[in-house]
Amino acid sequence: QFGLGYRNPDGSLIAIDDRRWDPIWSACGDLGLPIIMHTADPAAFFQKIDETNERWEELHRHPEWSFPADKFPSRKQLxxxxxxxxxxxPKTNFIGAHVANNAEDLATVAGWLEQYPNLYVEFASRIGELGRQPYTARRFMIEYSDRILFGTDGPWPETRVRLYWRFLETYDEYFPYSEKVFPPQGLWNIYGLGLPDDVLRKIYQANAVRIIPGLKQKLAAAEDELKRAAAAEDAQDAPQE
Known part of the structure; x- marks a missing residue:
């Protein structure tokens, strides 16, 4: 909502770079807490809703997601x-939600990752964009595998997780990018990236463990619980003498 929704008492929009927020960003850096930041939206949301907009169906369902130039700052400004x-x-880690909200232009995102060592990205609800440029997306995700986190945009059904797995781990061709009624974002399907195992380990877990406090301990506890459950199941299945 920063830059698009929240307003000052005089009606002016409150920008994400408003100096009043600086103490919060600094405190998070001091505490080692990463900040996930959703700024702007897909490029189509800043374009006219007509037959030339490739996400017309989505915007027809959600006209409140449209940000016309005569009422809002441009996407570039945001x-x-x-x-x-x-x-x-620079001492605070930021996670740019939805591939820093520029999945349509991975070359620019790569430039940001080079320029800002404190920037990470996650790709929730953007495999639709990434999967229709599979060669570019695969190169990007391998090159910046230390800076990419797994995300699904919330607790969704198992169907969504399976689609994300298919996108990341297989070379399957032309399959749906969402479990929602077609077309959730646009009239296309996607292609799998077939990422290497070492890259997958970083994206699924290692990068998050490195920058999110307490996650390593929670994962260790969860793994211990799984081991105990497996041992109990094995003992139950063992033949009785």
């Missing part, structure tokens, strides 16, 4: 404001 926050707080 992303530049976000990047100024990254530059001002």
């Amino acid at each position: 992303l530049e404001a976000r990047n100024r926050v990254l530059a001002r707080h």
Whole structure:
């Protein structure tokens, strides 16, 4: 909502790089807490809703997701404001939601990752964009595998997780990118990336463990619980003498 929804008493929009938020960003850096930041939205949301907009169906269902130029800052302005926050707080880790909300242009996202060492990205609800540019997306995810986190945009049904697995781990061709009624975002299907195992380990777990406090301990506890459950099941199945 920063830059698009929240407003000052005078009616002006509150930007994400408003200096009033600096103490929060700094405190998170001091505490080692990463900040997930959703700034702007897909490029189509800033374009006119007509027959030339490739996400027309989605915007027809959700007209509130449209940000016309005569009422809102441009997408470029919003992303530049976000990047100024990254530059001002180099000791704070930021997670750019939805591939830093620029999955349509991975070359630009790569430039941001090079420029801002404190920026990470996750790809929730963006495999639709990534999977229709599989060669570029595969190169990007391998090159920046230390900076990419797994995400699904919330607790969704198992069907969604299976689609994400298929996208990341197989070379399957032309399959749906969402469990929702077609077309959830646009009239296309996607292609799998077939990522190497070492890259998958980083994306699924290792990167998150490295930057999110307490996650390593929680995962260890969960693994111990699974081992105990497996041991109990084996003991129950063992033949009785």
